Amino acid sequence: MANIALIVGAGSGLSASLARLLAKEGFTIALAARQIDKLKALSDEIGAVSFTADASSTR
Numbered sequence: 001m002a003n004i005a006l007i008v009g010a011g012s013g014l015s016a017s018l019a020r021l022l023a024k025e026g027f028t029i030a031l032a033a034r035q036i037d038k039l040k041a042l043s044d045e046i047g048a049v050s051f052t053a054d055a056s057s058t059r
Contacts (some may be wrong), residue, residue, distance in 0.1 A: 006030045008055050016042050023047065
């Protein structure tokens with residue numbers, strides 16, 4: 001079974017470090033953020049797939 005990590009609210013700080021660590025450990029990485037253009041370099045670096053998503057509350 002493949003190990004997949006979905007990181008919601010991905011950015012250039014802690015979540016990027018976590019994505020790199022998990023990719024190094026063999027996980028397939030999916031990154032979700034409001035502006036995925038900012039994740040292109042990270043996605044390319046670790047072979048991640050990026051998705052546009054807004055996980056903020058609408059209440």
